[in-house]
Amino acid sequence: MSAKTLEDIISKISGVISVKVVEEDGQPREIHVIADPSRNPKQIVRDIETVALASLGMKLDRRIISVAQLSQGRYSPTASYEITSIEVKDHGKKKQVRVTINNPFEEEELTGESVGPGTSTNLPRIVGEAVIEAFDLDSPVSVDDVQKAFLAGKEFVLVHLTVQDNEKERAEVGVAPLEGDFLKAVAKATLRVIRDLA
Structure with missing residues (x-):
């Protein structure tokens, strides 16, 4: 060759x-x-x-x-990723979350799944983990915390992630407005960090 x-x-x-x-x-x-x-x-x-x-x-x-x-203006193909569905199912005593992400620009559909205890505090983390699993990342990423916050009279969801890059770790925080669907906001906030790592 x-x-x-x-x-x-x-x-x-x-x-x-x-x-x-x-x-x-x-x-x-x-x-x-x-x-x-x-x-x-x-x-x-x-x-x-x-x-x-x-x-x-x-x-x-x-x-x-x-x-x-090569840069061409402010265009960013990663911005086109969209959360299209979040499915939560019983998996024995745990919850199974399946997230579907669409990238219409590349005609690409990604799916990720995660299973864990379905408690009110852990379910949002499972959603974040499913988003991470949808991408074939080279670096390990963990979902450490999910919180709600009010800023300028509006409610937002903040997802704290830890990214391991070689032997170093760095913290990343994804933010998304809370517009009715809490779990979807969690997925969007996670996606805003993960899409830049993909």
């Missing part, structure tokens, strides 16, 4: 502007991609893995793939 062959295949992926494959001992060691902002970089990486396996029988390590996106 030549670097040129792999470059030709990757260049046909939607959103890819240019690609450079660096070889070592006949094997790809680095894959550098420049892409437009129309697609999520993680989706482009997945497509590269898929086409390499399907076309060349080559299993790539996603860690050798880097995607740089």
Whole structure:
């Protein structure tokens, strides 16, 4: 397999502007991609893995793939993720939550599930965990706390998350307005953090 062959295949992926494959001992060691902002970089990486396996029988390590996106104004494809449904079912003595997330721009539908004690304090955390499970994240993320807060006369839901990046941890807080459906607000607040990690 030549670097040129792999470059030709990757260049046909939607959103890819240019690609450079660096070889070592006949094997790809680095894959550098420049892409437009129309697609999520993680989706482009997945497509590269898929086409390499399907076309060349080559299993790539996603860690050798880097995607740089050219900016075009204030457009952000991650903003198009939407919570379309939240299902809560009894799972023995626990609750099972299934969250469906739609990204109409990429014609992509994601689903995530989580199970845990269905207490009033824990159920919101299960919803947040289901949102996290919908994304194939490289870094572990935990839902630590969910709170309501009043700001400027309006009620909001705050979700505190801890993201582990290598050996370091950092706190992230997602916020969403509470507009009747508490669990949906929890899912939206979690999504606002997770979509930027995906």
